[in-house]
Amino acid sequence: MQGSKINLGLERRSDSALLMYGGAVVAGTKDNKALGTTWGDPSLNWDVFNGSFIIYRDAYYAALSHDKLKIALRNDAHDAFCSVFKRVAAYAEFTANGDTTILLSAGFELRQETTRSPSTEPPGPLMDLRGNPTEHSGRIEMHATKLDDALGYEAQICTSDPSLSDAPPWLHKQTVFSVQRFLIDGLAQGFVWVRMRGANHNGYGPWSNPIRVLVL
Numbered sequence: 437m438q439g440s441k442i443n444l445g446l447e448r449r450s451d452s453a454l455l456m457y458g459g460a461v462v463a464g465t466k467d468n469k470a471l472g473t474t475w476g477d478p479s480l481n482w483d484v485f486n487g488s489f490i491i492y493r494d495a496y497y498a499a500l501s502h503d504k505l506k507i508a509l510r511n512d513a514h515d516a517f518c519s520v521f522k523r524v525a526a527y528a529e530f531t532a533n534g535d536t537t538i539l540l541s542a543g544f545e546l547r548q549e550t551t552r553s554p555s556t557e558p559p560g561p562l563m564d565l566r567g568n569p570t571e572h573s574g575r576i577e578m579h580a581t582k583l584d585d586a587l588g589y590e591a592q593i594c595t596s597d598p599s600l601s602d603a604p605p606w607l608h609k610q611t612v613f614s615v616q617r618f619l620i621d622g623l624a625q626g627f628v629w630v631r632m633r634g635a636n637h638n639g640y641g642p643w644s645n646p647i648r649v650l651v652l
Contacts, residue, residue, distance in 0.1 A: 441529060441546065441547055442525045442528065442539060442544045442545070442546060442547070443544070443545040443546055443547040444521075446518045446522070447518065451510070451514065452496075454514070454517075454518075455489075455492070455496060458489050458492070458517060458521060459489065461524070461544055462486050462543075463543060464541060464543025464544070465485065465524065465543065466482055466486070467482075468541060470532070470535075470538040471527075471528060471531055475523075475524065476527045476530070476531075476610070476611040476612065477527075477610060477611070477612060477613075478610070478621070480520070480523055480524065484520065485520055485524050488513075488516055488517045488520045491513045491516070491517070492510075492516070495509050495510040495513040495514075496510050496513075523613065525544065526588070526613035526614070527588075528542055528544065530587045530588040530611075530613060533637055534637050556638060557585075557638055558635070558636060558638045558640055559585050559586040559634030559636055559640075560583060560585070560634075560641055560642075561641060562581070562583060562589070562615070562634055562644040563580065563581045564579075564580055564581040565578070565579075565580040565615075565630070565631075565632055565644045565645070565647055566578070566580070567579070567647060567649035568649070569649070569651060569652045570652070571652070572652075573625070573652060574622055574623045574624070574625070574651060574652075575619055575620065575621045575623070576620050576623065576649045576651055577618075577619055578591070578618050578620060578630065578632075578649075579616065579617055580616075580644070581615070582614065582615055582616060583634045585634070585636055586634030586635060586636055586641070587613070587636045587637070588612065588634070588635050588636075589611065589612050589615050589632050589634050590608065590611055590632065590640070591610050591620060591630060591631075591632050592606040592607060592608055592609060592630070592631050592632070592643075593606070593620070593628050593629065593630055594606050594607070594628070594646070595628060595629075596629070597629065597648075598631075615632065623651045624651065625651050625652065626650075626651060627649065628648070628649055628651055629646045631644050631645070631647075632644050
């Protein structure tokens with residue numbers, strides 16, 4: 437099973453097939469010691485995953501009446517569940533670190549990667565890291581160009597210019613599984629410096645150059 441990854445293709449599945457697959461993963465991830473209780477992102481845990489599944493399941497059955505409004509609600513619930521499912525799958529792959537027994541224990545279907553040999557090196561440098569303030573107090577929005585060979589990314593912050601001799605140490609802020617858009621919360625007003633690096637089964641890549649972001 438070397439090289440196996442989670443089989444997604446969620447949008448191509450019928451509602452009934454997706455509910456069957458999703459229900460198996462919801463059941464498999466509940467109290468799964470290999471995955472833990474915190475899933476990399478403070479906004480993601482089993483209760484969130486299960487809640488999105490229940491909303492989708494109930495909306496699916498309600499839409500069997502062919503009521504147009506209920507069908508629209510089902511479609512919205514479908515998209516929301518797929519989004520959460522993909523985040524859970526990304527976290528599970530990162531945590532499993534190549535151990536397919538963990539993924540199988542969580543109810544995931546696996547696919548065999550045959551198109552290329554697995555990388556034997558950590559990810560390369562993260563490029564184009566940028567950040568912006570948001571209208572929410574203490575929150576910034578980050579973006580970067582994803583790394584093809586990274587399974588996850590670590591974000592660290594520093595509360596003053598890290599080039600200064602008396603700068604405080606870098607602090608781990610969170611682990612994310614997509615850098616195309618993500619949020620960092622719980623920051624004090626002012627400027628914060630952010631750096632990131634990718635990670636895969638072979639270790640961590642180099643840190644990006646720090647960037648300064650305004651926090652409102």
